[in-house]
Amino acid sequence: MENEKILVINPGSTSTKIAVYKGECSQWSESIPHSLEELSNYTCIYDQLEMRKSLIQNCLEKHGEAMESFAAVAARGGNMPAVHAGAYEVNDYMVNFLHYTPGDQHASNMASQLALDLASPQGIKAYTYDAVTVDELLPVAAMTGLKGIPRQARGHNLNTRAAALTFCKNHDLNYADTNMIVAHLGGGITINLHSEGRMIDMVMDQEGPFSPERAGGLPTYTVVDMAYSGKYTREELMKRLQRTGGLISYFGTSDLREVEKLIENGDEEAAFVEEGMALAIAKSIAKLAPTVEGKVDYIILTGGLAHSKRLTDLIQKKIAFLAPVAILPGENEMQALAEGILRVLRKEETAHILQP
Ligand SMILES: Nc1ncnc2c1ncn2[C@@H]1O[C@H](COP(=O)(O)OP(=O)(O)O)[C@@H](O)[C@H]1O
Numbered sequence: 635m636e637n638e639k640i641l642v643i644n645p646g647s648t649s650t651k652i653a654v655y656k657g658e659c660s661q662w663s664e665s666i667p668h669s670l671e672e673l674s675n676y677t678c679i680y681d682q683l684e685m686r687k688s689l690i691q692n693c694l695e696k697h698g699e700a701m702e703s704f705a706a707v708a709a710r711g712g713n714m715p716a717v718h719a720g721a722y723e724v725n726d727y728m729v730n731f732l733h734y735t736p737g738d739q740h741a742s743n744m745a746s747q748l749a750l751d752l753a754s755p756q757g758i759k760a761y762t763y764d765a766v767t768v769d770e771l772l773p774v775a776a777m778t779g780l781k782g783i784p785r786q787a788r789g790h791n792l793n794t795r796a797a798a799l800t801f802c803k804n805h806d807l808n809y810a811d812t813n814m815i816v817a818h819l820g821g822g823i824t825i826n827l828h829s830e831g832r833m834i835d836m837v838m839d840q841e842g843p844f845s846p847e848r849a850g851g852l853p854t855y856t857v858v859d860m861a862y863s864g865k866y867t868r869e870e871l872m873k874r875l876q877r878t879g880g881l882i883s884y885f886g887t888s889d890l891r892e893v894e895k896l897i898e899n900g901d902e903e904a905a906f907v908e909e910g911m912a913l914a915i916a917k918s919i920a921k922l923a924p925t926v927e928g929k930v931d932y933i934i935l936t937g938g939l940a941h942s943k944r945l946t947d948l949i950q951k952k953i954a955f956l957a958p959v960a961i962l963p964g965e966n967e968m969q970a971l972a973e974g975i976l977r978v979l980r981k982e983e984t985a986h987i988l989q990p
């Protein structure tokens with residue numbers, strides 16, 4: 635049998651996740667947390683590169699893993715230019731783009747450089763899979779009402795596409811023949827519509843429901859007033875909308891479990907806000923149905939919030955009229971990366987090459 639051992643790396647805002655897979659099976663995984671205090675020593679995110687690399691190397695050494703034993707390295711895709719779904723071979727153009735001109739600053743922008751640095755001395759390849767910038771929107775779905783301002787897709791594609799593929803595999807369905815709306819319910823929420831094997835429409839975190847961290851879609855004129863109020867720098871306003879909106883703005887926590895504890899203790903505002911979030915999620919799911927003229931076969935709820943029966947019950951009550959609802963909780967990013975690159979190693983998929 636061919637070597638199917640894959641090193642998976644996923645640098646996130648608050649942790650570096652590392653895992654080793656043989657085929658579909660995880661051998662071990664670790665999530666190394668980074669405190670705010672530790673990260674505040676770095677002026678910009680990319681300055682953390684050497685620190686994160688040594689952590690990964692130490693972790694591999696601790697587990698007795700030699701780099702030459704791997705068939706490939708799989709890295710979370712960062713804020714690349716608009717790309718296709720699936721695998722991309724990490725190359726210098728990708729690494730430089732993510733270093734110097736990414737669409738957004740995020741720790742995942744370092745992933746491909748880390749992967750390349752680990753893989754290339756051994757002559758093995760590094761890949762990303764289903765980056766956040768996969769853009770397969772139908773031209774008509776990408777339109778907005780302001781000429782020259784199209785929608786540019788950005789979502790939790792690694793998890794949503796893996797959830798859609800897993801659901802089809804488990805139910806003996808052909809992915810390319812099944813219309814599915816998949817909602818990633820995590821710290822941020824994005825929802826996409828899968829049809830004819832592509833993600834042809836979506837609701838982004840900045841357009842749709844509020845979430846634990848995100849304010850979601852706000853009335854645009856109000857946002858303009860906020861931006862010109864003199865109260866915020868651009869960075870402060872972005873943080874308010876992207877990282878300290880949603881549940882954090884109401885309760886000071888992004889942990890839905892804590893909000894649900896308040897509800898259990900009779901907090902009416904907490905119950906009202908959770909119902910509001912469920913309604914906003916259901917409305918955003920429904921918003922994607924016209925793109926396939928209502929022919930939605932399944933709705934899938936995934937991500938960390940999908941562990942909450944209270945939340946998924948509320949959503950189902952409001953949206954089950956549209957299509958059967960399946961729940962695949964968790965963010966499953968490490969497994970999705972490993973399985974994606976495994977398909978490349980098994981020649982079931984061909985990796986794309988990012989070019990200028
Ligand atoms: N058992 C649970 N019940 C309710 N909420 C949960 C549960 N487990 C995780 N969560 C919530 O899921 C969210 C994180 O989801 P996740 O998909 O891991 O996030 P991200 O998209 O940021 O990676 C947090 O708000 C967390 O409180």
Ligand SMILES: CCCC(=O)OP(=O)(O)O
Nearest residue numbers: 766788789790821822839
């Ligand atoms: C919207 C796609 C990427 C993203 O925002 O990820 P997090 O929710 O993990 O920050």
